[in-house]
Amino acid sequence: MLFIDNQAVTDAYRNLALEEYVLRHKPTDEDCLLFYVNAPSIIIGRNQNTIEEINPAVVDARGIKVVRRISGGGAVYHDLGNLNFSFITPYAAERFNRYDAFTRPVIEVLQSLGVPAELGGRNDILAGGRKISGNAQFTTTQRMFSHGTLLFDSNLDDVTAALNPKPGKVESKGVKSIRSRVANISEFLHEPLTVDELRERILERIFGTRDRARIPTLALSPADHAAIDELVATKYGTWAWNYGENPPSDVQRAHRFPIGEIDVRLQVAHGRITAARIFGDFMGRADVHDLETRLAGIPYDRTAVAAALHGIDVSDYFGDVAAADVVDLIAG
Numbered sequence: 001m002l003f004i005d006n007q008a009v010t011d012a013y014r015n016l017a018l019e020e021y022v023l024r025h026k027p028t029d030e031d032c033l034l035f036y037v038n039a040p041s042i043i044i045g046r047n048q049n050t051i052e053e054i055n056p057a058v059v060d061a062r063g064i065k066v067v068r069r070i071s072g073g074g075a076v077y078h079d080l081g082n083l084n085f086s087f088i089t090p091y092a093a094e095r096f097n098r099y100d101a102f103t104r105p106v107i108e109v110l111q112s113l114g115v116p117a118e119l120g121g122r123n124d125i126l127a128g129g130r131k132i133s134g135n136a137q138f139t140t141t142q143r144m145f146s147h148g149t150l151l152f153d154s155n156l157d158d159v160t161a162a163l164n165p166k167p168g169k170v171e172s173k174g175v176k177s178i179r180s181r182v183a184n185i186s187e188f189l190h191e192p193l194t195v196d197e198l199r200e201r202i203l204e205r206i207f208g209t210r211d212r213a214r215i216p217t218l219a220l221s222p223a224d225h226a227a228i229d230e231l232v233a234t235k236y237g238t239w240a241w242n243y244g245e246n247p248p249s250d251v252q253r254a255h256r257f258p259i260g261e262i263d264v265r266l267q268v269a270h271g272r273i274t275a276a277r278i279f280g281d282f283m284g285r286a287d288v289h290d291l292e293t294r295l296a297g298i299p300y301d302r303t304a305v306a307a308a309l310h311g312i313d314v315s316d317y318f319g320d321v322a323a324a325d326v327v328d329l330i331a332g
Contacts, residue, residue, distance in 0.1 A: 001030075001031045002032045003032075003212075003218065004088075004217070004220075006018060006034060010038055010039045010080065012041035012065050012078060012236075013065065014229075015036040016067055017236045018228050019034055019036075020070055020231065022034065022088055022218070023144075023145055024140060024143070031088070031090075033085070033086070034085070035083065035084065035199050037080055038084065040080075041064060042067070042075055042078075045069065045136070046072050047072055048068075050066060050246050050271075051246060051268070051332070053074075053075040055162055055332070056301070056302055058158075059162060060302065067242055068241055068245060071137055072137075075163055077154065077159040077162055078149065081152050081155065082149055083149075083150040083199055087102045087147070089143070089145070091139050091143055095144070096144060099146060103119055103125055103133070105206050106125070109198070109201045110127070113188075113201070114190050115132075116128055123136065125148070131151075132151050132183055132184070134148060134149055135149075152184060152198060239271070243271040243300070244299075245270070246268065246269075248270075249268045250265070251300075254280075258321075259320055260283065262318060263279040264277075264279075264330050265277045266295070268300045271299055271300055272299055272300060273295050273296055273297065273300050274297070275292075276295040284315070284317040284319055286316040286317045287317075288318075291312070294308045305331040306331075309323055314326050
């Protein structure tokens with residue numbers, strides 16, 4: 001087993017790029033262990049619809065990054081109170097979609113700290129019946145990783161707020177997150193502990209020491225780091241990957257304003273609005289078909305919707321309603 005030092009980087013773009021780069025480009029005959037802690041981020045499963053999984057207003061207001069990973073499963077929230085681990089190993093068919101071998105050392109450490117941790121459900125670690133860790137896997141023809149997140153001392157209010165979409169019907173061909181009751185590991189501890197100390201305990205369980213000089217490490221060259229930066233620039237840091245990979249979906253958002261109900265129906269594919277229809281009992285002098293045409297073809301996010309409606313007097317179409325309220329309705 002080789003340890004990968006992520007150099008205390010908390011940028012979710014780079015940490016996920018580092019994980020994929022090691023998986024695809026480093027030695028195929030060695031097991032590797034990577035830890036990382038991310039600044040506030042929502043990590044979207046590979047087959048999920050981003051717009052269905054996040055609350056855009058909370059994400060924008062709190063500066064939360066949204067990043068798609070290459071593994072499946074549901075959306076998870078990361079912050080500085082959350083420790084993430086990734087075991088990168090040669091591919092073995094009997095270990096894919098099996099999590100016990102990878103979570104065992106983590107569970108043993110938690111149990112030694114008095115946490116009643118156990119593997120439960122499809123891919124979770126539970127404590128007292130509450131979820132403290134979600135896990136997922138990804139494989140190439142030669143390598144695989146099994147990674148998980150440990151809710152140590154996360155802001156659970158942010159978890160709930162950031163992952164709850166605003167009201168609005170979304171029917172999607174994507175995979176919906178399975179939300180369950182969650183808990184912080186810190187709730188179960190008898191003595192105070194930090195995220196860093198938890199990582200050191202797991203390192204000691206796996207390598208028999210916390211002394212970094214005695215832990216075999218995978219060295220990354222300047223060329224490796226440059227390649228990881230390139231992966232951030234071309235993939236993990238891009239709208240096309242994090243939003244444009246969304247599966248096709250039909251979106252309906254409706255709200256009753258004092259001027260009447262506005263009911264917006266959108267068809268969205270690859271993160272863009274492909275068609276828009278606007279219905280309702282509002283009374284305006286202009287034809288809403290003009291707005292429908294403006295919306296078609298743009299990225300489905302708040303910035304693009306606001307830009308498409310910029311300079312338009314929406315009261316011509318709906319009556320006395322603010323443009324910001326219309327943008328909120330369409331984009332969430």
